Amino acid sequence: MFDPNNKNQIRIGFIGAGIVGISLALALRKSDYNVRSIFSRRKKSSETFARLISGCHVVESYDEVSAKSDIVFITTSDDSIQAVASKTNWRSKQLVVHCSGASTLDVLEEARIQGAYVGSLHPLQAFASFEDGVLSIPGTTFAIEGKEFARSFLESLALDIGGEVIYLNSEDKVLYHLTGVMMGGMLSTLAASVSDLWRLFGYDREKGVNALSKMIHQVGINLRQLGIPDAVAGPYSRGDIGTIEKHLSGLLDKAPELLPVYCEMALIGLPYAFEKGNLSEEKLQEIRGLVLSFKNKGEFK
Ligand SMILES: NC(=O)c1ccc[n+]([C@@H]2O[C@H](COP(=O)([O-])OP(=O)(O)OC[C@H]3O[C@@H](n4cnc5c(N)ncnc54)[C@H](OP(=O)(O)O)[C@@H]3O)[C@@H](O)[C@H]2O)c1
Structure with a gap:
């Protein structure tokens, strides 16, 4: 088994040269971990990865990554993790890790049966490019699933790269992951649909996104600095019923498809x-x- 306290002796390999794989590998390299090997579906992706991570070499198969690594991160798309784990020969006491927030450790069962330690390390972050991804890692919360050794090793690794840590059981994963999707993906959807409303008063959606995303940034700061409920702002927290009525009538008139969303969010927000x-x-x-x-007056198109 590798010595978890001697981090520059630990050989790390990656399967899957996408945004998360590269971002994580860059962060690990910056913290003096040795990322030695990469294998991805397409050679071109592996070569990009290896070019960015000093000391890392492209290898030819899953088994070669496994043979050359003490720790293997499987950073493929979620749907491929189990297949990759099943097709690879693992060693006893090697550590095999995936980065999916939705998948449990079940997808690594084949590695566990072969004697490897298994864990998952999920960065609660929206990665759209590796350049921004690596910058966003300090301060990001990493959700860890794993038993004793995997858990404590992944904890020190996440802290080393500047992350914060929480621990999850398999049964918590879905709820945890959907909080990220609601705050990330669905917030982007909300931003897209309200930015489109800017067309109705003469501006394109890009102008709307630009203006509203600056506001989202400040909302994030307010949430961190003031907490809930103090960061909850707007006509609801002020009790401005006249303004609320104008919103509801305006949506009914101009964008009835958004009225149900607005009403649901308003009702959820009222207790805060x-x-x-x-x-x-x-x-x-x-x-x-x-x-x-007003709630049932709107309709989805
Ligand atoms: N993006 C996020 O915001 C985010 C946040 C937290 C966690 N995650 C998790 O991180 C993991 C990776 O996500 P990602 O956003 O980095 O995805 P991604 O950019 O699509 O990268 C996935 C990479 O995996 C490779 N791949 C797919 N199937 C493969 C296979 N069977 N064998 C070898 N390589 C394979 C692809 O390779 P090729 O390029 O070679 O075709 C691709 O480069 C997922 O589990 C995801 O849930 C993502």
Whole structure:
């Protein structure tokens, strides 16, 4: 078994040269870990990876990565992890890790049967390019699933590259992962649909995205600095029922497909607005009644 305290002696290999693989490998290299081998579906991807990670070489098969590594990160798409794990020959006491937030350790069962330690290390982050990906790693929360050795090793590795750590059991994975999807992917969807509304008052969606994404950035800062409920802002937390009514009527008139989303978000947000302490119980019920009266008037196209 490799010595977890002697990090520059540990040989790390990657299968899957995509955005997360490259971002993680760059972060590990920066923290003096040795990323030695890469194998990806396409040679071109492997070569890009190896060019970016000093000391890393392209190898020819899953088995070659495994044979040359103490730790193997499988950073393929989620759907390929299990197939890769099943097609590879693993060694006893080697560590095999995937980075999927939705998959449990079940997908690495074949490696476990062959005697390897198994774990997952999921960065709760939206990676769109490796250049930004590696910059975003410090401060990112990494969710770890694994038993004793895998868990403690992955914890020190995540801390080494500047991450924060939480631990999950298999049964927590779905709930955990959907929080990321709602905050990442679905927030982007919301941004796309409200940016499209900018066309209705004469600006293109890019102008809207540019303006609104700066606001999202500040919302993130407010959430971290003020916490909930203090960071919850807007007409709901102020109890501005006149403004709320204008929104509801405006959406019904101009973009009825967004009205159900607006109403659901408003109803979900009301308890936090109330918790903030500026709303009376009476005002809360008045707003809820108003929103409910509009809720079913909109329709998805
Ligand atoms: N993107 C995110 O925001 C994010 C965040 C957290 C975790 N993750 C997780 O990180 C993992 C990788 O995601 P990603 O965004 O980096 O995906 P990605 O950019 O699509 O990269 C996946 C890479 O895996 C390679 N690959 C796919 N199937 C393969 C196979 N059977 N054998 C060998 N290589 C294979 C592809 O190779 P070729 O280029 O060679 O075809 C591709 O480069 C996933 O488990 C994902 O859930 C992603």
